[in-house]
Amino acid sequence: MEQPRPGAPAAQLPEGAVSLLDREGSLQRDERFARYLPYLDTLIEDRMRQMYRWMVTERRLDREATSLQRQGQLALWVPAIGQEGAQAGALAALHQDDWIFPTYREHLMALARGVTPRQLLLLFRGAAHAGWDAEQHRVQPYTLVLAAQTLHATGYAWGIARDQAGWDQDRRAQDGQITLACYGDGASSEGDVHESMVFAASYDLPVVFFCQNNHWAISVPSSTQTRVPLARRAAGYGFEGVTVDGNDPLAVYAVTAWAAEQARTGAGPVLVEADTYRVGAHTTADDPTKYRTAEEEQAFAALDPLTRFETHLRATGVLDDAFAAEVHDEAEQLAAQTREAVLGMTPETIGTLDDVFAHTYAEPHPLIEEEQAWHHQWQAGFADLESAPEVAGGESTVPVDGPEGAPA
Ligand SMILES: Cc1ncc(C[n+]2csc(CCOP(=O)(O)OP(=O)(O)O)c2C)c(N)n1
Ligand SMILES: [Mg+2]
CATH class of the missing domain: 3.40.50.970 (Thiamin diphosphate (ThDP)-binding fold, Pyr/PP domains)
Known part of the structure; x- marks a missing residue:
């Protein structure tokens, strides 16, 4: 049997907790x-x-x-x-x-x-x-x-x-x-x-x-x-x-x-x-x-x-x-x-990430524009992958950290 770890929860209520149905589902009017x-x-x-x-x-x-x-x-x-x-x-x-x-x-x-x-x-x-x-x-x-x-x-x-x-x-x-x-x-x-x-x-x-x-x-x-x-x-x-x-x-x-x-x-x-x-x-x-x-x-x-x-x-x-x-x-x-x-949820019905950028503020905002531009650039890194035929065992070309200059 596995040992409970220190501090592991016990299936026992604290003293004085209000409980009316017992474990068998019978009502106790305490x-x-x-x-x-x-x-x-x-x-x-x-x-x-x-x-x-x-x-x-x-x-x-x-x-x-x-x-x-x-x-x-x-x-x-x-x-x-x-x-x-x-x-x-x-x-x-x-x-x-x-x-x-x-x-x-x-x-x-x-x-x-x-x-x-x-x-x-x-x-x-x-x-x-x-x-x-x-x-x-x-x-x-x-x-x-x-x-x-x-x-x-x-x-x-x-x-x-x-x-x-x-x-x-x-x-x-x-x-x-x-x-x-x-x-x-x-x-x-x-x-x-x-x-x-x-x-x-x-x-x-x-x-x-x-x-x-x-x-x-x-x-x-x-x-x-x-x-x-x-x-x-x-x-x-x-x-x-x-x-x-x-x-x-x-x-x-x-x-x-x-x-x-x-x-x-x-x-x-x-x-x-x-x-x-x-x-x-x-x-x-x-x-x-x-x-x-x-x-x-x-x-x-x-x-x-x-x-x-x-x-x-x-x-x-x-x-x-x-x-x-x-x-x-x-x-x-x-x-x-x-x-x-x-x-039935498709990009057309649920919107895209661009919609998120578009609706973050009512007015255009420089930080949002910067982040959206970064996102587009990052996404463009996948273009090769989408068009290239599958290469067995090939290394991924997906930029893990995003393009250089990505906003921190
Ligand atoms: C302010 C904040 N800090 C940390 C997190 C990451 N986080 C998400 S759920 C969670 C645990 C929440 O536990 P609890 O309040 O017991 O709710 P439960 O998920 O058990 O219903 C943590 C730490 C967060 N979402 N928000
Ligand atoms: Mg919890």
């Missing part, structure tokens, strides 16, 4: 969590079936996208398998007009809010213009610059608060929108998160910080990012932080619904840390076997959120074979449509 249980009682069966649909759909689309990347159709894919429970629970707890500020892994949230697979995958194809109408879906664009979106979510929440209460009035007792600031365990080490939390606390802003602690920041375990459960950091900013079982969609729902109500009614920000697990690689460019053991992966596999949730829904009569089959059929159809959409 009175220690009494303040969250009333929210659970508001979760109607239709909403639970919807959460299940979101989770199955995300997982199926995720697998399709991974295959498409492996087949050279996408530049990159960021798998979210294992995190469906955390995302479904948090999303179900929001109002339709609450704003989501995602990282790059909130596929379930984006899809469930109506972003199409094509819109989502254009980004991972590397299209010149990708994205969606943030206003329509109330989902901001994906943010690859770690933690930047926590600042955006906080700033937006400030705007919401001021719009609703005016500049001089107390926001308390307002009942308006909130923002959900998604970030990861690794991003929690970024200064942006600190600044966001200070600011949100200073002005009682309606923001829920939603940290998906999936135990890894690429190859760095979360134990390196923090000595304490990340939720405990909230105390230092003067607001509440709760660690919840991120593989338990019902617990995440109940805790996030409570947190959202705090934020919505003017009590200020809350930090929800969903303790979950990134089942796959960080991205398709990563190989997790280099830094974690098969034993660790198996231990977390036993906590699979979809299995636990489905077991619970079946046991309570919320879900039956017919509904499960219908959802899986829909997911298959969506996967097929996704594949078709991606195979």
Whole structure:
């Protein structure tokens, strides 16, 4: 048996973490969590079936996208398998007009809010213009610059608060929108998160910080990012932080619904840390076997959120074979449509790199012109290669470092 490496994550929740579904998918109404249980009682069966649909759909689309990347159709894919429970629970707890500020892994949230697979995958194809109408879906664009979106979510929440209460009035007792600031365990080490939390606390802003602690920041375990459960950091900013079982969609729902109500009614920000697990690689460019053991992966596999949730829904009569089959059929159809959409992405429809240069600034800019000229020169280095017949074992003529004088 491989030995766990120092600091390797254990499939065990920190003391006091809120968990309602046990490992067998049976609901335990633990009175220690009494303040969250009333929210659970508001979760109607239709909403639970919807959460299940979101989770199955995300997982199926995720697998399709991974295959498409492996087949050279996408530049990159960021798998979210294992995190469906955390995302479904948090999303179900929001109002339709609450704003989501995602990282790059909130596929379930984006899809469930109506972003199409094509819109989502254009980004991972590397299209010149990708994205969606943030206003329509109330989902901001994906943010690859770690933690930047926590600042955006906080700033937006400030705007919401001021719009609703005016500049001089107390926001308390307002009942308006909130923002959900998604970030990861690794991003929690970024200064942006600190600044966001200070600011949100200073002005009682309606923001829920939603940290998906999936135990890894690429190859760095979360134990390196923090000595304490990340939720405990909230105390230092003067607001509440709760660690919840991120593989338990019902617990995440109940805790996030409570947190959202705090934020919505003017009590200020809350930090929800969903303790979950990134089942796959960080991205398709990563190989997790280099830094974690098969034993660790198996231990977390036993906590699979979809299995636990489905077991619970079946046991309570919320879900039956017919509904499960219908959802899986829909997911298959969506996967097929996704594949078709991606195979239909051509340079004509997704644009070229020149489009990126053209749209970086509204007006011409000397630096952009310089970089574009360099790029054209670099690309011209491939001309021989394209026209020359293939030479077995021949040396590549591709200039690795680009032409001389390339901008630094
Ligand atoms: C500001 C910044 N620094 C570094 C990176 C490179 N990077 C991309 S993802 C990542 C790890 C993020 O881990 P975590 O926040 O736990 O999110 P996860 O990918 O696990 O969902 C790093 C370091 C980046 N994108 N942005
Ligand atoms: Mg992480």
